[in-house]
């Protein structure tokens with residue numbers, strides 16, 4: 001693909017923590033200034049590397065949440081209680097800390113407003129992160145590409161970027177929430193897991209040939225991609241990214 | 249640049265993970281995570297075949313039943329995914345690529361594995377031969393699940409696991425190394441986990 005030559009080697013870079021924000025009780029957004037950051041496309045991720053005093057290292061991948069913005073990138077991390085890396089990122093990092101990361105990685109699960117639409121984004125939990133980079137980029141460029149975001153969370157308090165998404169709703173972007181475990185009083189949105197009927201209602205129809213991006217835990221992505229194929233969407237238009245593990 | 253120490257980071261060592269079996273930057277998991285770029289394809293077995301095409305004397309093709317009638321092998325290997333997990337002692341059943349290539353004349357030095365769903369991955373032919381690679385249809389004593397590449401996937405455990413193409417339908421033998429799907433999208437052309445060849449330029 002074009003870009004091979006310019007991308008070059010992905011070296012580890014020092015990233016300074018410049019801000020930590022609470023998104024939900026389990027999710028934080030950490031902003032970094034990255035030395036020599038080459039820029040990124042919405043949907044790409046970085047690898048983060050932590051090193052202990054004795055040299056032990058652990059690496060994990062995290063999607064970039066922010067739209068391209070100079071040397072600044074934001075990661076949004078969900079805390080897994082028994083996790084090795086995510087609790088460190090959400091609980092320990094403070095402005096002034098420095099960690100290592102490299103990227104951007106991935107040339108497939110990406111979207112730019114110049115690629116047009118219509119666009120269907122389907123997110124489960126923290127799977128919203130790379131899709132948010134697309135939504136933010138779209139807003140930053142004043143694009144009016146027809147975009148539907150169907151976002152599944154457990155409860156209203158677990159909805160990542162909730163207020164920002166409320167604010168962005170409109171101008172060709174429609175945000176639909178599905179709350180699978182509990183709903184606030186008077187809830188008029190979806191109150192079940194994403195299924196084929198919901199995807200058909202949210203649209204766009206297969207005949208409009210939307211570009212589709214699905215991201216979340218593996219079982220979520222499997223179920224959604226399967227339902228989309230069942231509805232008649234072309235498999236090659238459905239791009240998936242799986243964050244989580246799975247049994248079996 | 250020497251690594252930056254992460255204040256207060258201890259990490260969770262796995263004393264049970266023998267270091268000579270876990271490549272750099274990897275951690276051991278008991279799960280079996282999934283990495284795919286699109287929906288899981290479901291090809292009925294009566295429409296399934298495996299073909300060897302490209303730089304060959306003639307097309308070679310096996311139906312599902314023909315493939316299953318070939319001698320198969322049980323192998324227990326460690327696998328290493330580029331997304332950082334490694335899984336030790338995974339048990340597979342499959343037909344060795346040596347068995348499929350037996351008697352085929354070719355001047356090719358590379359192969360592109362092609363798959364349902366349109367995915368491809370490239371490998372040097374010598375990484376597919378010599379008892380190093382299989383077309384695998386059994387995992388843990390059960391038929392391979394679609395999510396993990398069933399009915400059949402390539403198994404090339406000495407390279408990062410994206411080279412073990414899921415839903416594989418054949419090999420195209422080539423004289424030049426042609427980047428496959430992930431390889432065109434930022435991932436390394438060869439993918440040796442012990443040299444940590446994850447991305448372009450590694």
Ligand SMILES: Cc1cc2nc3c(=O)[nH]c(=O)nc-3n(C[C@H](O)[C@H](O)[C@H](O)COP(=O)(O)OP(=O)(O)OC[C@H]3O[C@@H](n4cnc5c(N)ncnc54)[C@H](O)[C@@H]3O)c2cc1C
Nearest residue numbers: 060061062063076077078082083084085086129243244245
């Ligand atoms: C391309 C890519 C992009 C990613 N982007 C993000 C992102 O933007 N934000 C984010 O929070 N995470 C993201 N992840 C997941 C992230 O890389 C880690 O897997 C996650 O943070 C867990 O790491 P850990 O060290 O805390 O847990 P580990 O120590 O690896 O695992 C602890 C336990 O949690 C389980 N587990 C691991 N991952 C998950 C999961 N995602 N959901 C539920 N259980 C899990 C494990 O099976 C294990 O039992 C991404 C993964 C990939 C491959």
